[in-house]
Amino acid sequence: MVFFQGNTCCHHCFAQKGFTGKDIAASKIAPKSTIYRITKNFKESGSIVVKKASGCPRKSSKRQDRLLKLIQLRDRGTTSTELAQECQQAGVSASARTVRQRLLEDDLVSRRAAKKPLLSRKNIRDRLIFCKRYRDWTAEDWGKAILSDESPFRLFGASVKKLVRRRQGERYHQSCVTPTVKHPETIHVWGCFSAKGVGSLTILPKNTAMNKEWYQHILREQLLPTIQEQFGDEQCLFQHDGAPCHKAKVITKWLWEQNIGILDPWPGNSPDLNPIENLWSILKRRVDKQKPTNSDKLQALIIQEWAAISQDVAQKLIDSMPGWIAEVLKKGQHCKY
Template structure:
């Protein structure tokens, strides 16, 4: 498709845009005999094309723009489907050629991120919430105690596992990830602040979280945590808009306990709650130890929860101003704020 000179120019341009050698090689923009080398210190690129055949470009710049518009209209369209649509515009090209042209504009195929669906109301509520708290500092967020529920399943939470194996070891016991049709699930409710993790309650099996159970957990677990971490100082409690949280009896009871509520909390907004990062840390720690039954799973959940350091909790709370700013920047859309460093260091 390209001459040697053009290939070199395209590779250098992609490298300057931040694409790694692996990304460029995967695009097959150059023949397999092309060597691509890069230096992290100098950020230079050395390319040696041993053999390359010249092919005239099959499309004009205008046709290339059309291809990109088709792709941007539906990001999930495959390169084969794009080639078929492009053919209707008079360009006969392979799926590989389509991928190469899109790569020139930085359009690389990646796994779609999974996020809760945001309705117009969700987006509006997220903006209202973030504008209300946009001036809060990390010190202000230190007065908040965050809470949430989360499920834990046997045999791990992740849907993908990488293993190193030799030929013929694909089904070796140490190289497979066990699955069951109906994995046992344990539901927990926990809370934390910048003072550290608080109470963690494991719900009895087949117990639905209703206003009665919620008031019981609050009285027996959350109130002692608030007293332990804040004493006589005023704190603000965060919970989402689940029906049992908004029940009149709960609202009245919280008022009688002189507990202020953060919010109103916007729906479908786990990215704004730092406890989601805490669940991620906890699940990875528990999964690493491979519990084989419900009792071991419960014991590990409690053990690893108690082992989460106050330093991790502090960093998560300190991230709140950044989360708020990110959502405002994205005009209410999902915040990509992820604390990979904190999660990795805590494992």
């Protein structure tokens, strides 16, 4: 008997009646390729059971595979070639390709390491304290906060790896090259935003370091108008990180005098808790896409593209805060942003 996907077909009956493989396929019992394969196998071996191909014998045991996985998890940066050498020292003849196949079976895929600020034990503890304090805040609660930050913009200094499509011999074609300079001109920018949209943005004068005097000037000239425009007389909270100029006594006193509440205690080395980092990424992609060639064009594009960021984008970033808080609460480690 020959079976096709649950339908029984008597091969001898078909043969006795003079049916060919083509005739059987025409009956649509199963796909044509399946019928021909089963018929061929039956004629050659007298059975419809397909024998499993022998293939190359597995070079490592399950125990050795588990050991390989543990070595990789102990040091995620170990390459497949280095792991293969360790296996050979242990008496297991395995190539780098074999090692990669074993790791893929455990879903261990090679990827570029994410770059994140180093977290000390104190950083982790402070992150947990902060997140526990605001764990019950809803997106609506976060909608009453204004988040702020500074960020550098570099001319010809895009950090994102650019991919291009090129033909053979076009590696150094002008359209396939990303220009770089040894000391790219850097523009420092301060900005703030809330669920109501982006707020004020200011570009620091060239060769000007952010100090408490400059910071107080920015808060007075940029933050206050933003609060008035977005919140009016409604109470809101202001967020800034623990930079020395932010924590200066004169700044703390000035904010208190202006009746501006602070979102505290903001943990150190925690840009992943501030969605303005996403806003900077969006802004930098938009600016880089237009390929500014000098400092004036770069500044103009920064201001232009900042103003073009929609309120919907700002709202979505603020709405994501409860999820980030919940993720950090698991271990205090980095979260995806």
